[in-house]
Amino acid sequence: MHLHDFVPASLRRFQRLWPAPSTRGGHCFSQSETHNSKPATGPRAAKLSPVSTDNHGRPPLQPDARAARVNTRNGSPTMIVPNEHRAEELYLPDFCNVRMVLAMVVGAELLAYLLSLSATRGGESRWDGLIMTSLFVQWVALASIAVLCACRRLMEGWRDMTTTLYSFGLVLAVTVVVSEAAYWGGAYLDMFPVRQGWHGEFLIRNLTISAIVTTVALRYFYVQFQLKKNIQAEAHARIQALQARVRPHFLFNSMNTIASLTRSDPALAEEVVEDLADLFRVNLADARTRVPLGEELALTRRYLHIEQLRLGERLTVEEDTAGVPQDAAIPMLTIQPLVENAVYHGIEPLPEGGAIRLQARQDRDGNIVITVANPRPAAEVIRRPGNRLALDNVRQRLGAHFGNRAKLTLDDAQGRYVATVTLPYEKAVS
């Protein structure tokens, strides 16, 4: 949203925050010195150091009404992450980490070099300039890192925008303190002549450089953090998608059934292994495949075979699918997940079990209509954690193959739960 919206709030916050950083910074800077001929560089360097700190100047998102509370969180920066995605995690790297400190020192040195290169004017030794600039930049960088390291715990849980503004303020404060120390220290040691009106210029230059570098650095940290988070989220989503296809409970229970049958009835155990293999083959295959209805029904029967061995008399299956064209095309894994849901939510929670009714017919318009019905346990029976993913997957598959000509409807009435799939009759190419 708009920067101006919340600037006042942030300013207010900063007013409260300033003192702390500057005091801390003060200790650090006391010895820094700048070199007279190139005061400008020093300050610049200072900015650099902030590298460590802030993030970037992404427009902050939401003005925070509760600005007065130091602990409020801001909306995350707009760039990559949508609003609702509130970052809980601190996006700044851990500045207390030795590797991070080393990286910062190297970065600060590069900046110092850049600054002294660009600032060199005729006559003056390039090396003198670099040394003084480095000294200054390193001071600002290290002091900023120290302050940010110390404040890290405080920033846990803040919104990204709060963290950003806070870090930004801290680095600028450090810059001011180091600049002042360098200026007065330099004057005291007589390293450069104190000119009239030059003090202000020195400070402003340093602050400007610091602000720019800090902004770029914070921005970099933020983007890098988001990238990392996105990669993690993607990996997580993949695992979830896989789990949605293969319910771990079913897998392990089937394994257990096989282990048991291996002792009592090896031939049956063999059958279960074959059924399970078929199920997994299909589950791991390309989900975009269309298969003849007969094949999908056969797969469903294999699944039910395993479940019947496991649940025994508790599971009864009534199937009425003979009257439907077996060559009708249907997205793979449309019926089996619905039947699996029926077993999971409708049969397993009932001590006495129940019946699943699987029907397929052709309606007057020639559409194929498949229904899966199961008893619906009373609300008293603890509901199992749902698996809407299975239903969503079925919907997606139907949509991908038939657009809005196919649909999945759910009906929950009279103690029965009925899932109905309707799709146009198209012959499968086999």
Added chain:
Amino acid sequence: MKLLIADDEGPARARLHGLVEEIGGIEVVAEAGNGRQALLLCDELHPDIILLDIRMPGMDGLEAARHMAGLEPAPAVIFTTAYSEHALAAFDAHAIDYLLKPVRKARLAQALVKAQRLTSAQMNAVTEAAQGGQRQRTHISARRGGRIELVEVTDVAYFQAGDKYVSVHHGGGELLIDEPLKSLEEEFSQRFLRVHRGILAARDLIIGLEKDPQGHYYVMLKDQQRLPVSRRHVSELRALVRAGRIRT
């Protein structure tokens, strides 16, 4: 040593039975297909150890173990499960042993040796951790004449605190339990409402609020019973009246 096997799947029970026999030295006294059955068999047969599946219909393993903790003598419990449910983290946290199915024989033998009794407090804590703060039982259990009696929570009309015990008034009569009303109120806050200092009434059964000529309030239950209402709980009931949930 006597052992009971509780699992809702026949093949799973058969396998455990076979493994225990191979290990030897332990007699399998019975097999149960759900938590309720397991609890009743425990009460009847006094096994030393129970192999208890976590996911079972009706009453699950966690709840069955909570009731079993109140038995005298209480059996040692070893949980079994096919897939790591939330419960496992809670078990680890409380050093409660469990077996993953398919169970390995060596692992089972090891668990049988060090099987331990679980206390009610332990089970309450574990259940709460495993179910995200929820620990509603489906049954209330009490001992009467040396035997355990079970009442489904859905069957309870109201709890009434007495001098020493809380009496559970249900469709089939009355049961005395040794649990504070306060903890019952916390556990079943969705289902029961405190209407009086000493009474928790089933929300679903309350149909009306009445006031007698002396100014005392009463709630009417569906079965025409009248329960006294304390002054401080009148406002909450009035709110229900306003919401149209009950009549006056």
